[in-house]
Amino acid sequence: KINIFVDTYIDKIITKDLSFDKTSFEVKSDEKNLKISKFNTYFQNSLLKGNANYNFSSELFNGEINVNKLMIKENFFGTTKYDIYGGEINSKIVFKIPKNKNFLKSITAKGNFTSGPMKFKGIDFSRVSSNFDTAETFQDFLNLVNVKNWKGTSLIDSINGEFYIENGTFFLNDIVSSHKNLKLKTLGNFSFLNDQIFFENRI
Numbered sequence: 001k002i003n004i005f006v007d008t009y010i011d012k013i014i015t016k017d018l019s020f021d022k023t024s025f026e027v028k029s030d031e032k033n034l035k036i037s038k039f040n041t042y043f044q045n046s047l048l049k050g051n052a053n054y055n056f057s058s059e060l061f062n063g064e065i066n067v068n069k070l071m072i073k074e075n076f077f078g079t080t081k082y083d084i085y086g087g088e089i090n091s092k093i094v095f096k097i098p099k100n101k102n103f104l105k106s107i108t109a110k111g112n113f114t115s116g117p118m119k120f121k122g123i124d125f126s127r128v129s130s131n132f133d134t135a136e137t138f139q140d141f142l143n144l145v146n147v148k149n150w151k152g153t154s155l156i157d158s159i160n161g162e163f164y165i166e167n168g169t170f171f172l173n174d175i176v177s178s179h180k181n182l183k184l185k186t187l188g189n190f191s192f193l194n195d196q197i198f199f200e201n202r203i
Contacts (some may be wrong), residue, residue: 003028003029003030004027004029004030004127005027005028006027006028006034007026007125008023008025008026008027009022009023009024009025010023011023013023013041013153016068018043019043019125020042020043021041021042021043022039022040022041022042022057022160023039023040023041023042024038024039024040024041025037025039025040025081026038029054029122030139032055032056032057033053033054033055033125034053034054034056035051035052035053035054035058036051036052036053036054036058037051038051038062039051041051044070044071044073046067046069046070046071046088046152047069047072048065048066048067048068049066049068049072050063050064050065051063051064052064052149052182057105058099058100059094059165060096060097060098060100061097061098061129062094062095062096062097062110063095063100064092064093064094064095065092065093066091066092067089067090067094067113068090068095069088069089069090070088070089070090070091071087071088072084072085072086072087072089072115072118072132073085073086074086074121076176079120081124082096082120082121082122082123083120083121084115084121084159084177085117085120085121086119087115087116087117087118087119087165088115088116089113089115089159090113090114090115091111091112091113091114092111092112092113093110093111094109094110094111095107095108095109095165096108097110102168104172104192104193105135105167105168106161106167106194107165108164108165108166109164109165110162110164110165111147111152111162111163111164111165112160112161112162112163113159113160113161113163114154114158114159114160115150115158115160116158117156117157117158117161118155118156118158118193119153119154119155119156119188120153120154120156120177120179120184121153121155122151122152122153123151123152123154123155123184124152124154125154125156125179125181125182125184137182154179156177156184157176157178157179157180158167158177158178159176160175160176160178161173161174161175161176162174168191168192168193169189169190169191169192169193170189170190170191170192171187171188171189172187172189173187173188174187175187
């Protein structure tokens with residue numbers, strides 16, 4: 001019978017693009033499982049907490065991560081036509097990684113998130129709402145449905161939604177951005193395998 005217990009603390013972890021501070025966790029292992037518990041680390045001053053388990057027979061790695069007050073900076077999600085930034089989000093993520101040679105194709109995860117006030121780049125909600133109120137002619141309404149006339153930045157009250165990862169693709173589902181004048185629903189996906197991105201917004 002083999003039992004292993006390791007209490008770990010790492011002051012700083014630096015990769016090519018990411019940095020983690022004050023990382024601590026416990027590792028317990030027996031003949032069947034390797035468990036990672038009490039995982040804590042700081043990413044951009046945000047506390048990430050979680051736990052995970054690796055089963056030796058099935059070679060399945062699964063667990064959950066809780067994200068607390070992660071500050072979203074501009075272009076955090078990459079350079080796109082639409083962007084959210086300038087606020088904090090909280091999120092819970094559950095993941096599962098089975099045995100597979102292709103890591104990106106094998107990982108599955110799902111989660112949800114909430115935020116406080118944030119900036120939304122790509123649409124000026126106040127102007128869109130004002131134009132709806134003053135539209136009188138058919139041409140006015142044609143101009144409204146032309147997204148080229150929506151350009152701008154808005155301060156939104158909150159963002160809530162769900163997401164999942166499957167077959168190398170990140171999916172956004174039922175994302176609702178709330179503004180005093182209107183609500184914007186967003187869905188879309190981003191492929192990690194070919195860098196293709198698709199987003200659709202509905203007011």
